[in-house]
Amino acid sequence: MFFLDAKTIIHAPFINYLAIRESIKNLNLEQIELRESITWLALNFIRAYDQIEKTEFLDLAYDILEELPESNEEQNIRLLINKAQILKRRRRMSPIVYQDLLMALDNCKNDTFSQFGIYLLIDDNVKVKEIF
Secondary structure (H helix, E strand, O other): OOOOOHHHHHHOOOOOHHHHHHHHHOOOOOOHHHHHHHHHHHHHHHHHHHHHOOHHHHHHHHHHHHOOOOOOHHHHHHHHHHHHHHHHHOOOOOHHHHHHHHHHHHOOOOOHHHHHHHHHHOOOHHHHHHHO
8 A cells, every 4th residue: 555656546447545545544653654654645646636637636645644643743744734735736725724834834943844835835935935
């Protein structure tokens, strides 16, 4: 399951989305290595969506991320950013999500990577260019 890259996801004729959802629910996602693998799986479904715009890929990516438990502040900010990526692609970014992203921005002053992601999501192109 953890070896599904975007290319495989796109070209595999039969992916059992329900089985993926159910198997993730049965995992101990407190383990950091497992949590990272699950996050990469979700990101690969987002990448696959970006290539062929199959909405099931976004749905599954969001469901996968929803299974991840609360963690440390850094992990929670990355989880918020990844969920917001999906919501933005769906055009469902709510004011609450924007507010959460702005609050996260205050908490990641030493993490340029997270700042860059948040600025992209809130369409602050001036800040994106400053970082890039």
